[in-house]
Amino acid sequence: MLIEIIPALTVFLAVAWHRWFSRRWYGIVLFLLLLLPSLFIHYLGFRYYPSDWNVNPINTDFAKERMWDWQDTELTRLYKRFESDWFPEETKPPG
Secondary structure, three states: OHHHHHHHHHHHHHHHHHHHHOOOHHHHHHHHHHHHHHHHHHHHHHHHOOOOOOOOOOOOOOOHHHHHOOOOOHHHHHHHHHHHHHOOOOOOOOO
């Protein structure tokens, strides 16, 4: 599992921060540009999970090709739920 390498990546990040990022202004900008999408993806995960992507419309246990579909990923489903919460469609006036 990827979670098991987090401690090693944290040590690597500390060394990389000291050597490359903190000494140059563009290193700090690059770090922040990479940090913001990472935090947003984690936000989607904790706020909108579960997305039922693996069972709807077809269970991924029976349709393995769904795992390679770049148009319908779990992240895109979570993002669509984020969009519907934060940017609801305007209600049309009657008539």
